[in-house]
Amino acid sequence: MSDEIKHECGLAFIRLRKPFSYYKQQYGTVLYGLNKLYLLMEKQHNRGQDGAGMASVKLATEPGNPFLYRIRSNEPRAIADIFSQISQEISELEKYQPDLLQHPDIVKGHIQAMGELLLGHLRYGTQGRNNVEFCHPFIKRHTVKSRNLVMAGNFNLVNTEELFSLINIDPGVFQRQSDLAAMLETIHYFLVQEDEQHPGAMDVSRILKKATALFDGGFTFGGLVGNGEAFVMRDANGIRPAYYYVNEDVIVGASERAAIRTTFNVGENEVQELMPGCALIVHADGTYAVEQILEPRERKACSFERIYFSRGNDEKIYKERIALGRHLSEPVLKAVNNDLRNTVFSFIPNTAEVAFYGLLKGMEGYLNKIKVERILSWGKDYDEEKLAEMVNRRIRVEKIAIKDVKMRTFITEDAGRNEMVQHVYDITYGTVERGKDALVVIDDSIVRGTTLKESIVRMLSRLEPTKIIIVSSAPQIRYPDCYGIDMSKLGDFIAFRAAIALLKERGMENVLHDTFNACKELQRNNALHTANLVRNIYAPFTPEEISGKIAELITPKDIKIPIQVIYQTIEDLHASCPTNLGDWYFTGNYPTPGGNRVVNKAFLNYMEGRNVRGY
Known part of the structure; x- marks a missing residue:
């Protein structure tokens, strides 16, 4: 993805x-659990760059002995930092007690992180700063063992203020900035009630049913209770992903199927999807159950998981990304007038690579069809040289764009900073025949268009192609997301800016003002959640008109080479990713009422000139 956006947590x-x-x-080490947790986190490293954390709970500890441990880090290599600290503690123990790890019953009490229940988290900050205290897991401590709660997750809620009010808590500055703080306090509130009413017979399912019925958002979260109970739960629309695996030795949960498969070396069918509204509940005695906590609603699993967020080594995701690219072959062929002889194909590294292969497969299919038709049309009028030339025709593929190491600049002036941004990517010179070849470059999505304008388009133009075609494997991103991705300001989206520009060009500013007044009316009636009024901004224009304006907006004024932008259609997105139909950032069809409130609030913020989040 050329424009950096916040990713999903893991x-x-x-x-x-x-x-x-x-x-x-069985496995030659008492550290089996910690080793597997490390692998499970590293295999989801794509899901966290702002920090990481892990917590453990020890079972059957003697009164007065520590049973709950947590460590967090916001270092650049946070996972490695956490486990190196744990490893250092183990090394120190081995130094003075060399045989300690040979005595499993003793070592548990000497290594803080060593517990039967382990919870790891990888963080991309959406709400809150990236200080280490915002890294998950969070802990709610209590003098009663069964009232200690550890939680971590992948989520955004849009009603945190309401949650604090419902459980009669006046949140502090820190709590107001963290969704997890609101979720933790809410679940802990019902946990304490449950422990008071049913001492020694805690029902985690009952706790979750009471608490999560109050949540508005998308979520997958995990929790550990001090008495040994544990849970992993997914929202009722299945917005955020969750998978689990069970055998006689372990019970495992994670955000990505492939991470579990690789860590435990198991087949695809052995890893199960945790279905919408369900919780994997693990009891203190090691038994488990998958229970329906919330009534499942229309499945709206996030399509961005398939387009970009999840690792592409999951076989289904790989095939879906291939399909995303293949579906774009027809409009791309039209854009180059079917002239494959004078067209060079490439991609924006690195996440668009699989979709690029899909685009190539579509092009190869077309080229092979042409080869057959041409050869058949010759009858017997050909020789070996003519046949060889036709058979050996290939799609022209080049590694055009090269992403340099992440560049840092200490320049604060805009002009100097823009100059540095231009060099985030570099090009391979000599790959395009100047003044003759068209250049097609695929990206997995276009969010803000900033990097395209300031770096990529300017860089590609140095090759002097006849035309530059930017292809997005995702549709136009038009609306904020409030379920995990940090896309909350309408003015950031190039598609929104394009629609605004078209309204102004065509003398239709009244659409802006009418929509603003309608939003204010909903706000006065506490009804911002009832409808997405921002759709009115896009309604007068076709997707092609908006794409055309986007092409203008991402073209630097001094670049004279024609630029065209081609987006995936909603229909082809759904055909490519049939199980992940959550598309609210493209269509505005939010799965919960909170989404409508966020998009309308984001529009009010835009019109009132406030550069703040919509939730």
Whole structure:
């Protein structure tokens, strides 16, 4: 993705079902659980760049002994930092007690992180700053063991203020900035009630039903209770992903199927999807159940997971990204007038690479069809040289764009900073025949268009192609997201800016003012959640008109080479990713009422000149 946006957080949960002596005997180490947690987190490293954390709960500890541990880091290599600290503690123990790891029953009490329940998290900050205290897991401590709660997750809620009011808590500055703080306080509130009413017979399912019925947003979260109970839960629309795996040794939960498969070396069908509204509930005795906590609503699994966020080594995601690229082949062929002889294809590194292969497959299919038709039309009028020339025709592929190491600049002036931004990407010179070849470059999505304008288009123009065609494997991003992705300001979106420009060009500013007044009316009636009025901004224009204006907006004034932008259609997105139909950032069809409130609030902020979040 050329425009950086905040990604989804990642969750890793492990419950060891056997004594530590078993893992020592079966796998050769008492550190089996910690080793697997490290792998499970690293295999989801794509989901967290702002920090990481892990927590553990020890079972059957003697009164007065520590049973709950947590460590967090916001270092550049946060996972490595966390586990190096744990490793250092183990090394220190081995230095003074060399045989300690050979005694599983003893070592548990000497290594803080070593517990039967493990919860890991990888963080991309959406709400809140990136200080280490914002890294998950969070802990709610209590003098009663069964009232200690650890939580981490991948989510955004749009009603945190309401949650604090419902449980009669006046949140502090820190709590107001964290969705997890609101979720933790809410679940803990019902946890304490449950423990008071049913001491020694806690029902986690009942707790979750009471608490999550109050949540408005998309979420997958995990929790550990001090008495050994644990859970992983997914929202009722299935917006955020969740998978689990169970065998006789472990119970595992994670945000990505492929991470579990790789870490535990298991087949695709052995890893199950946690279905919308369900919770994986693990009891203190090691038994488990998957229970329906919330009534499932229309499935709206996030399509961006398939386009971009999740790693592409999951076989289904790989095939879907291939399909996304293949579906774009027809409009691209039209854009180059079917002239493959004078067209060079490339991609924006690195996440668009798989969609690029799909685009190539579509092009190859067309080229092979042409080859067959031409050869058949010759009858017997050909020789070996003529046949060889036709058979050996290939789609012209080049590694055009090269993403340099992440550049940092200490220049604060806009002109100097823009100069530095131009060099985020570099090009391979000599790959395009000047003044003769068209250049097609695919990106997985276009959010703000800033990097395209300031870096990529300017860079590609140095090759002097006849035309530059920017292809997006995702549709136009038109609306804010409030379920995990940090896309909350309408003015950031190039599609929105294009629609505004078209309204002004055509003397239709009244649409802006009418929509603003309608939003203010909904706000006065506390009804911002009832409808998405921002659709009115896009309604007068076709997707092609908006794409045309986007092409103008991303073209620097001094660049004279024609620029065209081609987007994926909504229909082809759904055909490519049939199980992830959540498309609210493209269509405005929000799965919860809170989404409508966010988009309308974002529009009010834009019109009133406030550069703040919509939630």
